[in-house]
Amino acid sequence: MTTANQTAIAKYKNSFLKEVEANVEEGHWVRMCMQCGVCAGSCPLGNAWAHPPQELFMMIRAGKREEVLASDSMWMCTSCYNCIVRCPRKLPITHIMHGLANYAHRLGIAPKGQPTRETATLFWNNLIKKGRVNELTFSLALYFKDGFVQGIKNALNMQAVGLGLVKARRLNPMEILGGHGVKDQAGFKAMIEKARQIEDRKKGFAK
């Protein structure tokens, strides 16, 4: 199942840093970290991270592949950009965190059930159907991701908010029937497919 992962392991043997530099977005910056810890101190969600960015960088250099990629730390990033603003070495830390998360996800070794990962997956799957986010089906998919009973509970909890949005004409109940999309559906699909091909080639996932 994780053939991509096995291929990557075989290719980079014991240089996880080189793997990150080659395959992770902005990964070539990892070597430039000087371990000052300003990113860790600047992160508003710092307490939620098992390994703050500076530690992740150190682990990458130390070749701790499994520990880094299976970590849920980088999934904690909320893209506030505090670390990027403050990093004395100008590392694009936010982007590296997303790059690492994406790479782990593509390899299939990111933590299962990690809420950010699940939400992002649902969002993406919803988006690429028609090129527009269908907020109604996206919300419902989120409510029901943990099962039918929990989904009903979630939906009832959010009932007032949902009705409010409908009244204010911010949410169209008819969207449930498939909803709106971009005009050129075929063109959109082709564009996404092309983008994926390019990315796969760049990140070593090309078949």
Added chain:
Amino acid sequence: MNAPATPKYAAYVCSGCGIGDKLDVPTLEKIAQKEGKMALVKSHPFLCNAEGVQMIRDDIANDGVTHLCIAACSRRAKAEAFSFPTAAVSRANLREGVIWVVAEGSEHDEVRQEMAEDYVRMGCAEVKKMKVPGGNVKESSSKKILVVGGGLSGMTAALAAAEAGYEVALVEKSGALGGFATNLWKRVPFAAPYADAQPVGAAELAAKVSANPKIKVHLNSTVTETAGAPGRFAVKIAQESGSVAEELCGSIVQATGFTTYDINKLPELGGGQANVVDQAGLEALAKAADGGPIKRADGKEVKSVVFVQCAGQRDTTGQHLAYCSGHCCATSIKQATYFKDQNPDIDTVVMYQDLRVPGMGEDFYRSAQDKGVIFTKGKASKVTGGDGCKVDFKDLILNEGASIDADLVVLATGQVPNAGVNLDEWTATVTAAESGDEAAKIKKGELQKISVLNLDYRQGPDMPQFKYGFADSHFICFPYETRRTGIYAAGPTRRPMDMLQATEDATGAALKAIQAVENVEKGRAAHPRAWDLSFPTARLEGCTQCKRCTVECPFGAIDEDEKRFPKFNEERCRRCGTCMGACPVRVISFENYSCDTVGMQIKAVNIPDEFEEKPRILILACENDAYPALDMAGIQRLSYSAFVRAIPVRCLGSVNTIWITDALNSGYDGVMMMGCKKGDDYQCHFVKGSEMAFYRMSKIDDTLKQLGLETERVQTLEVAITDNARVVKLINEYVDQIKEIGLSPMKGFG
């Protein structure tokens, strides 16, 4: 100086800067005349302006005034305006010392006026005991500069001096110039963009030195004797072959560099094992590779290398070097790029605890990271050498044990200074040898062999050493000064440093050496009293040959003559007066600073009887830090008690205990002595003066008991130049303390 035979005393009271508003100037004039016995007394509303100064000049030229007391601002202010080279000048500090520090308001008018009157009395008393210093001009003095050590620092110093027009004699122990730098493959970059290691340039520098007609290079040579003093150092330079050259030199730059810490002392880090080298060892491998792949001693190409920083440095166990050598992080970065520049696929890891790259090293660090050098924050616990080396370490970021394999391990071992003989060891050995100890006699001979300068000073053959065996210098305030006047330390013999710092250091030391020969020619002192023309003289008929002056002089300026009397080498003297403070029979004095100039000031103060409840507290304040701090308190209008009377002293070391006993005998209620910080991180401008004062004063309690006085009546304090607010607090608290103890019972007997 052709001063007139009969002295004429004059006092000038300035009423400017608010002095006239706060004080009764006519009364001050009257006091100068009647009590101060000044023949001529004048006041002026703006004494330091051209007209006021001209008035004084006219009196000197036309009226035969030889001694003048200027009652105006602090002696630290308006020094240029009130400079009268042919006259002896004392300054009564009415501005910073009185009107600016005594609290506002008419209720303080009386004490303020009393304070001012006392300062006028003191100024008049002082000047009567002063003479115009004539300077210590010697018939002939050499301006040649001796540089000991032909490494980067020595060559730079020699060139700097030669290019400034001075003759230089350069002594190098080995057969060629260049020193440690010749061992290097490349050096750390000195200039932007700080990206790549640069050619060393030692050979080019050596060629420049050899080609300079003003520099005489003595190769294969050592200094076997240095006699004399600044301006007249007679130096014997012995060649390996046995021939001896003699040079007469004015000043000396000692640039004897460093030795690398012995890697064999680090067995736990693989010292002595195969494929574990120190940084010098790696330079040798890189030189042998000459730009090609770097190979180990066994000929195998290095594919992975680990640099272990702080190997045997920053050691807290007492086994190895306790300090950081400062250059090793940048050096390891440079050496890692040797590998990366040749082949980017070679794994290079720099294992550091705190990466310290002074100057622009941060850019160089970044450049190495960009080249792919891995930096791991960790502390190596064990290095195993051999065919496949292994470094066990604790990862300090991840807080766990780990290990790395490598083909080669490089230990950053640090610098050990070549500063010659440790004088404490020397003194102990000589003392034992003199009492007939045979082993000590042999050891003495061995010590003489490692001596750099072989000074014939009674204090020993080299300059005193500081912490960790570096040549003593105050590395922030006066970096090249040592405790041997006219001898300046430069480069890693003074403190650990890199090549760029050594270059700057050498230039600085060369400039100090030039300043020294120029000062000697003008008969002036050296730092920190470089303008000073006075010098100490001893009335030998009163001398008891106790040797305290010769022992306590921080600068080794005083030898003993054949009759065991002190023999002053004025050119070595810094004019601190520590000898004067040491002398139990008070036979040592300067023309303008003596036991009398201060003693008469102490006695000139009017001591009110005890029923007036006005204590009098004497402050003896070091002119370098404490007195400026008192002035600054005035400038900031902080107010302290008007019961104190401050006298600046050249150094707390110059305080003779007679001043303390005189003050207490004549009814002062307390004495505050304020000097600079002493000890290893001293701020004393004369290095040991403050320490001596504290030592002497630790023994004054007996004297106080004999007088029937409380020990609190004498206080010795460390005051820094920035302590202006603190000094006010100290004074006010002490005045309160004295009031609590009660006024001195000695009043009226003095």
